[in-house]
Amino acid sequence: MDDWLIAIIKVVCIWVWVLLIAVVMTWVERRGAALIQDRPGPNRAGPWGLFQPLADGIKLFTKEEIIPTKAQKFLYIMGPLLFSLPAFSAYAVVPFGDKIILGGKEIILQVSDVNIGFLYILAIGSMGVYGVILGGWGSTNKYSVLGGLRSTAQMVSYEVPLGLALLAIVFVYGTFSLRDISLAQQGTFLGFLPNWGIFKQPLGFILFIVAAYAEANRVPFDLPEAESEIVSGYHTEYGSMRLGLYLFGEYVNLVTISGIIVALYFGSWHMPYIDLGAYLGPISWGVVSFCIFFLKVSFFLWLFVWVRWTLPRFRYDQIMGLGWRGLIPLALFNIFITALFIQLTV
Amino acid sequence: MAKPVVKKEYTLSERIYLWEILKGMKLTWGHFWFNFKACWRPGPHTIPTCWQYPEDRTREISPIFRGEHMLQRDEKGRETCIACGMCAKICPAKCITIKKAKRKEGDEEKYAAKTYAASFEVDLLRCIFCGFCEDACPKNALVLGQEYEFARYTKEECILDKRKLLMNYRKAKEDGKLKPPRKRVPVVPAPPKPEKAEKAEGAEGKKAKVAGAKGKKKPVVKKKAAEKAESTEKKEAAEKEG
Amino acid sequence: MNQNPTPQTGHDTGDYVTVNIGPSHPAMHGTLRVVALTDGESLKKVDPEIGYLHRGVEKLGESLTYHQFIPITDRLNYCSAIPNNVSYEMAVEKLMGIEVPEKAQLIRVIMMELARIADHQVCIGILGVDLGAFTPFFYLIIQREEIYEIFEWFNGARLTNTFGRIGGVDADLPDDFDERWEELKPNVRKANEETEKLLTHNRIWMDRTIGVSAFSAEDALNWGFTGPCLRACGVKRDLRIDEPYCMYDKFKFEVPVGKNGDVFDRYIVRMIEMEESIKIIDQAYKLYKEMPADAPLMARVPKVIKPPAGEVYSALESPNGELGFFVKSDGSANPYRIRIRPPCYMIYQAFPELVEGELIADLVACLSSLNVIAGELDR
16 A cells, blocks of 8 residues: 555656646746847746746636647547657656655655666657657648658657667666666766766767657757748647647656656766765655756756757758668667677676 | 759768767857856846847937927927928828918917918828938928837827827927937039029028028029029030930 | 649649648748648749739839839838838939939948848848757847947938938938947857857758759859859859949959859858958948048939939849849839839749759748848839
């Protein structure tokens, strides 16, 4: 019974937390973009405009829901649901801290530590594409269909380098569980570097982050919603909270991806060189580890914003070319090198 | 498509994407950091390039800005407009309507000249703010002020009648935003043909304005002189071509 | 072109889909409409449609006097109104045989080059936006605002300047022009440098622009290209040098030329032209300062302008290319006919030729690199 209670509390907490970050991210994105572009950005609602997402949310909720007459109703309604549901559930296997000991009970700060964590992420991550393609198709709008098709091709293509990059990590750590990988990143590597995944898999990290950007439909890979070409891509016909689900889902995806990057390549909740867990009590360490993890995640969230407002967008054929001719051979090469290295050293 | 493209050789740093991307990110970070620091400055005008418009009106507006119209009074508080109709005539949008009236006995303190505008309407919805009217005005009576907030609720409010035009003037005077008198640009001196040149001299610039107020006969002379000047120019041009 | 069945919306047959881009579409500047027959992402046939911003400017001119038409010309290329004004004024001056005083010509040059910088900044900024790079747009547009500030202090308007009069200019340069320009110049250069840093050597940008909608010099000449689009094809044609007006023959500046006539070359040509414009303004201002303070700014012009019966064509190098005005007079106070030769009109004709066979994303890039201004195109 206790386990169930703890599990439910964890699910609710992390769900609210991720949602909160996603909401704040909309503000960060707009403010960040504005500051990069020499303008103040939304600064009217609340202090520093912090309530802007709230105002947006109210607006999205209270807007009239319109289903275009010629839209295929079922697909049209299913689209945003299918997009946001996987986005929320993918975070289940991503850790957000070490562990906390309450009343003699050890609680790991992760919704569920499944031993096939990667496979779960890959499987759930690919589900999101259905939301995009169904939404695009169900809208019966040419721009939407184009956006949906672009998104499908892109997501399917970039899943390959993403999976291959993850495979190399599995080679290194010998496990599929994100918690085990996180734990293995304590201490130092080669004596002077923190024992983080990025130092063992530098190429893998670049491949992963590029593929992840493509998976999340972020600039420079934001073709499915390239506003100057196909208006808004797959969510051209959407409004009110259905559009809100798409937008929130995108930010939740960002949170998940940042979480994965930190857990795999940036030492999860470990501080470099210092093992804080040895000095702190069980509860305080749980809180501190969560904070460290969150700090790292927020850096990557900021990176998403930062990159978005720096780069132009790829073209459809270039994006495919980069994926199939650039990233996949590189990923295979990375796997080969990793395997060779492991074979020779172990 | 039409022609084989000369291939540009990519350098290594261009080829690998990341180096140039990092350079770009460094630049955007510079902007971000600069503006982030600027955000903490007190007052509404924080980021140097942005004015928080309704609160922050510190942006200096040019004194010769072409904004909302006003009818000026002279130093004695009399209306200077003589209802000559030049502004209405020059207006490309035909947005000015004037009714002329003769000054009655005892109105000398209200109107500066013998004639005045009984009604003076400027249709803001038609106006294109080209500034020709103030250019044409011989008395410098109608000017475009610095006011730039034109939004109104009804169409009637957008038609500036004489009362509103004079109120605009009063408001501008109180705010110290009166327009400096327009500088007439120097004109090429008349060609050196003895007698005609003297008369043509009267046709230009401020002198014409002074002369115009004296009586009705002068303008006819002026016109003739102007035409003569024009014809001499034409002759000269023809000679040059010949 | 018209013999073939033109793509129409609502007629999706076989393997092809008709996509209607515009008239209200984020990538369409102003109100252009392109009906594209697409095979997946690639364009099979492109049919641009114009006239959504047609205001009858030319016809309007017939009912206005010669002076009254000047503010109307502001509304042609609204990104840079001043060259439009000057071009029209030059046409009427040519018709009347008026010699504009040198100082007025210098003011015209300074203002026109400022307008050229502003126009190129908008064009490049929008090109960036259309290719997904939003940030350079702001860096450039902020400097454009500063240029508009100079316009505002010059004669009171920022966008629709109504610059100059027939026979000269209506105002002298503001007293603090010197300080403003010295302050502005490094900022413009800095914004351009930043844009270059963000875009020019970025591989994503290069891939998106190099070789896209390339055009040969021969084709460009046949289609009547002028301005940066023609120079990008490798033809060194600039009215400022070939048929000098407004004392342009006294300034030293270079005319940049490209090789491929693709989007990248147009972008680079515009970038270099901005730098050259800065040089021209410096030289012109130096000459201006050497003139006496009370040198005339207006030629002797009759109050009512009645040019002798006849017709005239006069053109200048506007930021987009050759902007010409044909004015026919019957001796009355109103022009008998005004015909405008906008540079975009000729360039936009070749649009199907430029983009057919390429991708939808290239259509957008090509359109913004041509700098098609609907106000000028439809008139």
